[in-house]
């Protein structure tokens with residue numbers, strides 16, 4: 001990150017850490033404020049983050065919007081508890097308020113990275129190629145930088161253009177791409193960046209509580225003896241994940257073939273695609289990581305469930321178990337979903353065995369020990385931080401927004 005970007009990121013982090021607007025009746029809702037803003041300018045920037053966004057970024061978004069050949073509505077907003085729940089509904093809510101066809105893009109900033117959703121509404125309800133499938137075919141989709149808003153938005157507009165009239169997707173400029181992945185340890189700069197955002201990065205109060213709980217658990221002595229990396233087990237989970245990914249993709253294709261999908265079915269399809277893409281990301285990026293292949297298994301299973309309309313949380317203790325149908329009290333008043341077997345163990349006062357992972361020990365990190373996954377540092381993995389989505393149902397979002405941080 002350049003010095004300017006780092007300053008921008010720090011400023012954003014400070015702004016986002018400010019208390020959010022209280023949800024009293026006098027405050028217009030987020031969709032209302034955005035829709036009102038769009039009456040004068042189709043690029044809406046929330047006043048809380050406006051000072052931190054360079055005009056060059058906005059100029060670039062504006063220029064690309066004007067080239068599109070359809071209306072492009074863009075909203076740049078800070079992450080709030082409302083958005084954590086409603087983000088994926090926002091394009092539909094906004095289009096209902098504006099009443100015009102076009103591309104609706106909402107980008108949310110949290111700490112130093114941008115994430116978001118978009119939806120393309122064609123005139124007269126015409127159907128065409130889905131923007132999600134264009135993105136899935138875009139080989140550069142995961143290389144676009146996300147520490148400033150314009151590159152991802154410009155790419156989204158280009159993907160929508162391809163979906164709209166089939167024009168070819170241009171290559172993204174090199175200045176919009178992340179540097180190639182390093183196989184070695186993180187640089188000093190990365191470590192500084194990460195240190196600067198500790199305490200802000202986990203996303204709200206639930207995350208904060210979780211970190212406290214997990215940190216407390218981590219201090220307890222490991223109960224498992226040293227052991228080898230469970231590779232056979234990992235390979236087995238990987239196979240299951242691949243099978244579930246294929247099955248979910250097939251279900252989504254079948255859903256898409258049905259004529260006249262309702263709004264609810266379209267939402268279910270989008271939710272399924274989001275989870276499936278995250279599953280594929282984990283599988284492609286970290287084929288040898290037990291946490292990643294297990295995360296892929298959970299997300300693929302949920303993608304399949306999303307097609308049917310009911311997504312279930314995994315068993316917190318071991319996400320490869322049957323889904324977490326029972327809520328059980330875990331540490332410090334935190335409730336977690338558990339499968340029936342794990343719930344029964346807890347009722348007997350025993351700790352479920354849990355998904356075991358290998359971690360390095362000792363000063364030089366040369367020793368290995370096998371521990372329950374929830375004793376690992378939540379900062380290091382979205383799977384640990386979200387309990388594979390059992391604690392907060394945002395694993396897909398966490399995986400797709402910054403794959404370079406996923407371990």
Ligand SMILES: [Zn+2]
Pocket residue numbers: 315316317318321322338339340341342343352
């Ligand atoms: Zn279980």
